[in-house]
Amino acid sequence: MNKKYIVGSILPLLLIAIWQLVSYFEVLPVQMLPSPIDIVEAFVNLVKSGTLQENLYTSLIRAAVGFFIGSASGILLGLIVGNSRFMEFLVDPSVQLFRMIPHLAILPLLILWFGFGEPSKIIIVASGAFFPVYINTFLGIRSVDYKLIEVSKVLEFSRSKQITKVVLPAAMPNILLGIRMSMGTAWLSLIVAELMGATTGVGYMISNAREFSQTDVVFVGIIIFACVGKITDSFVHILEKRLLRWRDSYQGVNAK
Amino acid sequence: MNKKYIVGSILPLLLIAIWQLVSYFEVLPVQMLPSPIDIVEAFVNLVKSGTLQENLYTSLIRAAVGFFIGSASGILLGLIVGNSRFMEFLVDPSVQLFRMIPHLAILPLLILWFGFGEPSKIIIVASGAFFPVYINTFLGIRSVDYKLIEVSKVLEFSRSKQITKVVLPAAMPNILLGIRMSMGTAWLSLIVAELMGATTGVGYMISNAREFSQTDVVFVGIIIFACVGKITDSFVHILEKRLLRWRDSYQGVNAK
């Protein structure tokens, strides 16, 4: 397990090393690409002043609430649509249409309807989280082996039990994948969400710093984004491993 | 089959009807939400002047090239990482880190390195397309039933044949899902990509119309986005059905 983490840090560390070298020899303009050390400095300052914690906290709350609403409704609708061909015909085309609507373009409408407060931001995040979970749940359900469905029929499972005890566990690999993907999109949606009347949040911090050409702060923001995103992703990955330990699946060449 | 399409248009048509009513009674300010008829009018004008076709054409090319590059490399890396635990440990954490980096925030770096031309835009689109395919391919491979891998071993498949003839087909449901998701993200990335020094493209058309408060044009753009996205998505959906006809899977309650 330790080996795993060591191997995993090789590339990021290498990247940072090259980056520091590039900065040291000023291959690229500093205003565009501050050195890792500058970024660490900016990071320390932001932490000292408490700005970063505050922004991160706000963003995490927004992301969490939005993600929860979006992914819960994604799973729910995915379940409904996955379990019924009629609902598929009725709802899925519209969902696919909405999936392709760019957030940035509908910001004004959201503000018009929901104002510029938290609701709009959370709607943006939630709608970012919704689609990956929805589509993965839907297709996960549609990949369930029909043989097992038959078993649930002869065992006289009620419809709801069929769904909770057969369809859901069988679709679980895909649902978890959807959750992982949607955590990513939810998190990234913050950037757009926090363009709207925000005065806090990591997304706001980035846009604001960009506005004032504070590239080091922009990079702190980007790195915070990447790291927090990666950490939450890892949680689900671990959950994935635990929930799916009943599977006997391929782990790569020579892995068994 | 016909029934399917009729049922599928119920919701969109209903939405349009309500929308038209809302506009007719001026429930919402027209400048924010033009009526469907206004939008059709704007659409007709844009088509007549040829602007729309030109923008759409450019965007389609960008999206297609970016999608192709992004999804091809996503499948490739997904295959490599999926087939080897070592590569997983080495590469996957970094990929997951990069997945969480917001596009909007790294535009300046892209401009620095690739300028304002097509390459930057295509990189944005490609990186939008990359992640869903990558992660779906990776996890698709890791879901392959180990029993079948064993068969390929006793049949003495070469490693490459094992991958092309066993791992790939078995992971195909997930790969196709990844492709569908990444077509969406690629398409949506255009909005960001075309913020950068573009003078054509549907994304540019939307941002530009926003600048000049031409809400009807913004809506034409949004609808074009949704429709073109949906149409390409449907193609892959059809492909999915054809490629996966060997499966015996659940199609919803009472579907068999």
Added chain:
Amino acid sequence: MAILSIENVDKRFLKGKESLNVLTNINFTIEEQEIVSIIGPSGCGKSTLLRILAGLDQDYTGKINFDGKPISEPGKGKGVIFQEHRLFPWLTVEDNICANLNKRDEDVQQRLKEVIELVKLTGFEKSYPKELSGGMSQRVSIARALMRNPDILLLDEPFGALDAFTRKHMQDSLLDIFNNRKMTIILITHDVEEAVYLANRIIIMDSRPGTIKEIVSIPLQYPRNVVSDEFLSHRNKALTILDYT
């Protein structure tokens, strides 16, 4: 009284553009508390027929009455064992066996223990299907069907993956249960001896398309003596009809 009556059943599968005629002109009845065995060459349509009787396949022509009513869906009181084991891979052995029951119920726990002992899987309650041998999986699926205490049992080669010893044990257990519970059993098997050992009647099928060749009665008392002359003569009769000597 006939619990099941099958009239003129005909079943086709689409195979590309053609259709494959799998069952034609199937007619028989099954009395309550009878053990009927179905035997016939591989691919003749036994499993297909069983699936129809279980209510899993409604796409056939002809008439089937179960307890006086047409079969519309997998109904109450039926226990089915599929040819493949079809365990839920995410459930342990005991959870598979109790799939639709409340495991915390004391009564259920008691029965669970009995059934697990019956199929000789004590010690493997917490194992996942991927950790079982072929025969063990099959026994789990038997246990799952028995656990429901069904009125009618539809068994598709339930003992195919078992060794002779375990198989004999399972056969005798099945007869025990039959005697205690007075259920109706339809049993697909490849083993003529098994059919003669267990069944009141044997439906012998022929293939392409699947038809009923003959229905043989085995009017012997239970428990049957497999080396008795009567047993052997019935066995040989069945073998002759099957064209196999």
Added chain:
Amino acid sequence: MAILSIENVDKRFLKGKESLNVLTNINFTIEEQEIVSIIGPSGCGKSTLLRILAGLDQDYTGKINFDGKPISEPGKGKGVIFQEHRLFPWLTVEDNICANLNKRDEDVQQRLKEVIELVKLTGFEKSYPKELSGGMSQRVSIARALMRNPDILLLDEPFGALDAFTRKHMQDSLLDIFNNRKMTIILITHDVEEAVYLANRIIIMDSRPGTIKEIVSIPLQYPRNVVSDEFLSHRNKALTILDYT
């Protein structure tokens, strides 16, 4: 000459925190061009042993030599039939059978035709696995193994899902192939009669943990007469050792 020698093989599975001792102290050798049958109670470790011999499981202690070398991976010239059929669901019957061969090769096509006829699946070449019956799937997996023309065949209950008639046909075909091709065959079966009919030697196993109880030689000429006294006496001997009478 011994093609396979197994010395002191011991195999454990992790089961939660405990470890389950599945095989202990397994010792035997298999000569070239021999048919050896393995028989034993369900769950005694037969399939596990076969997987080890096939090179699919390297996590054991003890020594195994195949052709003078330790087994490191599923090697050349081995044909394996798994207990479950394990067909590639996305390939048709013929593509499954030709899985690692060039189907356009004329020679392959010729052999494909022969093998499909042998397993009596003519007409189902283009079917997908989901459209096959249990026995038909099993026959596809037999065909797939035979198609490779192996020097050593490892069979895990290859005829378990076949009716008596088809089973007899497959047994005789296997003997035919054995005579023509002079291969080595290791066959797991539950059917003592089958073992005595086919094998030069029968390895009788006991369970928990799996050990070898006895190895019985069957020095009878092929084709064997199943009703001859010698046959019956060997069969009874095996049954006695198995504790089953």
Added chain:
Amino acid sequence: KSKDSEKVVTIGSQKAVTPYYLAKEKKWFEEEFDKLGVKVNWVEVQGGAPQFEAVSAGRIDFFVTGNTPPIAAQNAGIPFNIIGVASTGQKNVGIVVKSDSAIKEISDLKGKKIAVAKATAAYDNLLRLLNHGGVNASDIEPINLQPNEAKAAYTGGSVDAWVVTEPFLSQTIVNDKSRVIADGSTIDYTSPAYYIGRKEVVDKHPEYAKAFLTVIKKATDWQAENLDEATSIYTSQLGMNTEVVSKVIEHVNFTLAPLDDKLQKTQQGVAQFLYEQKAIDKVPDTKQITNNQYVNEVLK
């Protein structure tokens, strides 16, 4: 000669009401730079910050921008010069309310929600106007929104007033019948736009800067003399309403001028303001990046 023909100058294009756009449409830049054997390359970059990012990436040479972006860019060490003033109007930033609003004057803004983009010219104007009207900055609730989003919030009624720059100001006056309750002229305060040149280009090729400003001069003069024609170009090319275009032109007062002492002081004041708002972490000396040499030469 062939080497000369490979020379390229990159000009930021802007689709907006500005003589700069006229010059682009009429291909005057191409004409002028052709005399130097230089090809013109256009890029469209939206927003001040991205423009300066492009400068530091060396991907843009000349463009026009507002008065706040250069201050942050200077602090970030981006190498550029302000090479001319593009507008001197005082009505280009204003506080607007809906026609039926009860807000009549600045003092009515107390306790109101006001949409304004933080740390921009609009914010600068707002604070100065509040001060002028005797309202404490903490007595209003500023809502940080960029013009596009602010417009939605304003139209939707979730804010009471909007501090906005052109062309949104004229748009809302014309389209929404918005009322301006105060603007820069109320306090005789100018928020100009500037022409910017990338330092490296300006230093190495003064002739480019001169050529650029020469065209600007020509276009500015032409617009002043042919106001109707200019207006019709804007309306047809940008899809804006004539009334809006006229208003914008009137409010902005396009010129080409050097950065005189008064403007310089204003600009330094903006820098001070941004610092006080904690938008920037030090006050730059705005004089350092000002280069009036070429504009003076062109105007001579």
